[in-house]
Amino acid sequence: MRIGLIGYPVQHSASPRMQNAAFAAVGLTEWTYELWPTPLDALAERLLELRKNHHIGGCNVTIPHKQNVLGALDVLSDHARMLGAVNTIVKRDGQLIGHNTDWLGFLADLRFNGFEPVGGQRALVLGAGGSARGIVYALLKCGLRVHIVNRDAARAHSLAHDLHPLGTVSAITTMHQAGAIDLIINCTSAGMDPHLDTTPWPLDLPFPRQAFLYDLVYKPRQTVLIQQAEAAGARCAGGIGMLAEQGAAAFELWTGVPAAQVAPVMRAALG
């Protein structure tokens, strides 16, 4: 059975390493995970191949196609529909079913790192792009009250507007407006290789030491933002575990093997 990653470019993806390690670990020796680089003009043909080839069981979807595939699928999970983005496709009885496991991966890794999200806590989300949407969704599902701040304030307002039916969420224009915060999540690409010296947190604003920082950036493992938080005495986690956990949740959808069983294998494969 073949599973693949649809996106463009995909050659630097760590997904084959962790998914193939998991197939081997649970004895699915006939299963392989492949990279399927797919520019936009080749997407329709790729999805046709996915639909027709009986040796293909599904795929992951990454940038820039998480929204592009929506209209080509037969069924969307409630989460994928609400988020307007698909990162996992499962083929069942000839139908293509779209799921989103990014938000599940975030919650699983947050808990793994010792932060239990509960109703009433206050969260500050930095960024308003694709990943921020999934993170705000996850936080609202857990009952947290969420502020969003983004360089482009209009995008933060738009995200808050879209997700406000799910809970208490608002856009703010500066970090100072956030007040006391329990959890800060970096969903910006500031600090991500090759922007190693950038940080979304103002250098002249003390990082709140009582807050837990979750930085989605996983390359490098030690971002400037994590250094700022650690220097203030705050607890922190980087995003590598989320990568493993969203992959484990997708693995469960394709194979039926529980995510909790393969997540440690995937974490180990990522090193």
Ligand code: NDP
């Ligand atoms: P998008 O391109 O959709 O959004 C990028 C966001 O970053 C925007 O809000 C943008 O602001 C903001 N931004 C970019 N540069 C800066 C800067 N210098 N200062 C402040 N804000 C900045 O990206 P994604 O949401 O898909 O991904 C964001 C990050 O999260 C990436 O580093 C990605 O690798 C990581 N990620 C990690 C995952 C994991 O499993 N750990 C999963 C998904 C993503 P503006 O709107 O103003 O341009």
